Amino acid sequence: MTEHQHGGAVVRGFFRLFEVTVVGCLGLMVVLVFGNVVLRYGFNSGIDVSEELSRIVFVWVIFLGAIIGFRERAHLGVDTFIRRLPRAGKLACYVLSDVLMLAICVLVFHGSLVQARINLHNPAPVTGISVAVGYGMSMFMTAAIAIMIVHSLYRALAGRMTDDELSQVRESEESASLKEIEERA
16 A cells, blocks of 8 residues: 555554554453452452453454554455446445445444433443443544545545555455465466
8 A cells, every 4th residue: 555545654653553552452451351360269359440441441452453454454345346347436336335434434423422421420330430431432433434534535536546445455465475376377
C-alpha cells in the first residue's frame, strides 16, 4: 500500500500507539488473570478487581484491534466477483460498500452513545468504573473507522485508487506465496 493511503507521520504514530496499547492491555490481562489464579490456588486469596478489569481491558483490545485491522485490510473478504468487473464496476461496488460501512458506523455510534448516556451513572460492581466506558470505546472505534472510510471514499471518488485497492481485500501472505510458486512453475 502506498504511503498516501496510510497518511503521514502523525497518523502512523497514532496507529503505533494503538498497537503498543493493545500489547500493554494484553500484558495487563495476563498479569491480572494469571496473578489471580496463582493467588487463589496458592494463597487462598485473590485480586478483587481482576475479572472486571480484565473484561474492560479485553473490550479495549477488541475495539483497538478492529481499528488496526480495518486500516491494514486484515478482515476477511471475498473478492472473486469484484476482481472480474471493469474499473467502473469495481468503483461502484467500492463506493456502495464504503457507504454501507459508513451507515453501520453511524448506527453503532448512535446506539453506543444512547447506551453510554443510559449507563453513565451505573458503576461496575467491584471497580466502580462507569459501565459507559465500554460504550465510549465503541464510539471511539466507530468514529476512527468512519474517518478512514470517508478518506477512502474521497480517494476513490477522486480517482486516486488503483484497481487492486478497489477490491478492498488484501491477499494473505500464504496466497501471495502460492501465486508466486504457481507463476514460477
